[in-house]
Amino acid sequence: MPPIFALVDCNNFYASCERVFNPILRGKPLVVLSNNDGCVVARSNEAKALGIGMGVPEFQIRPLLRAHHVQVFSSNYALYGDMSQRVMETLEQFCPDLEVYSIDEAFLSLVGFERRNLTDYGGQLRRTVKQWTGIPVSVGIAETKTLAKLANRVAKRTPDTNGVFDLLACPERDALLGRIAVEDVWGIGQNHAHMLMQHGITTAFQLRQTDDQWIRKRMGIVGLRLVMELRGVSCLDLEQCPAPKQSLTCSRAFGRHISTLSAMEEAVSTYTSRVAEKLRRERLAATAMTVCLTTNEFKEGPQYSNALTLTLPIVTDSTADLIRCALQGIRAIYRDGYRYKKAGVLLTGLVPAGQTQADLFDDQDRGKSKRLMAALDAVNDRWGAGALRYASSGINKTWQTQFHRRSPAYTTDWNALPVVTA
DNA sequence: TCTGGGGTCCTAGGACCC
């Protein structure tokens, strides 16, 4: 059976989430900002039409936002994560062979659905997701993932497709690929796009026609796979069970710069607690840790950034062990006299928890530590993140990430339920 | 004043081994 993929992609996902429980926002320009309300990370169509670019710093477009009464929101990850889950659960009812590719995208395998009209099926799927979750999606269908991505792009940008485009049923494929810029192909980033253009390759069609050896030499095996996929040869399979994580990070810009070691220790301790929670949720333990810090590259003044990787004395998932190591690391690379903007903690060498090699000279009670972490996680699940935390994470946290314009966590907090008034 | 966060895979080169 030749493969058939559908890519379902939520339209302007974060912006659409904000609209679901706040209908006044429909039809209006709206943007969602990154942490610290820094950059634009999502835009409604109306905001795109105003020329607001992806990733633009908010302060640079403030006059424009005011002039057009653009609604501005901080990121609300609790809401987006929950809405994503609702969308994915809906899709799963249509097609159990599903790969959740990102917070707002899923690949579906439509093998076995060939006898249906796939465009109609995509439309049905789209209407159901909209009705059950309030989120608009687009559907692209083709025989490889890369082509399904392109089909999805066509569905999004061509109004008369009604949000569904089946490339398998498109007789003018070459002409269509000829209208797609090479930098819009999935897997072609800035660097490769620039290199290709230097050689006169500017469209997806031209890329598809390019010689294998040439591609292999300049873009490696990844590039060659991509070109094969454009030719309709499927090289990327549906990944239904995600591979175990290889690394976990928590890194964040501060709401206000840090210039004392004690504040830096608080931040690093807080980030370590967060990444330790993720680690336990994945049922993994870490063998090594990297801590890093950096000043603000956009600002005048002395710049400094550094990172240090430490091997943990014992493979662990305990917040206490991890904080101890992180503080040791940050003290080693911290230098006085700088205004720090950001720090981070990276865990690597991840192994399944419970399969770890015991340390012959380990003098701690591991069973006790495990029970302590279970209690810590249970309390924070029940009472909210950070309800119970290590003292080294600090109390005042003047450096904390800012979210000044966050909408309520409508779907994950009893106190934030939307209220319907007659 | 104000510029995000969290991942993956591949490749080249060096260290090291027999």
Added chain:
DNA sequence: TCTGGGGTCCTAGGACCC
């Protein structure tokens, strides 16, 4: 003049994704 060969593992850096 001639100075082995093949393999693995690790790491840093590049490129890409959402």
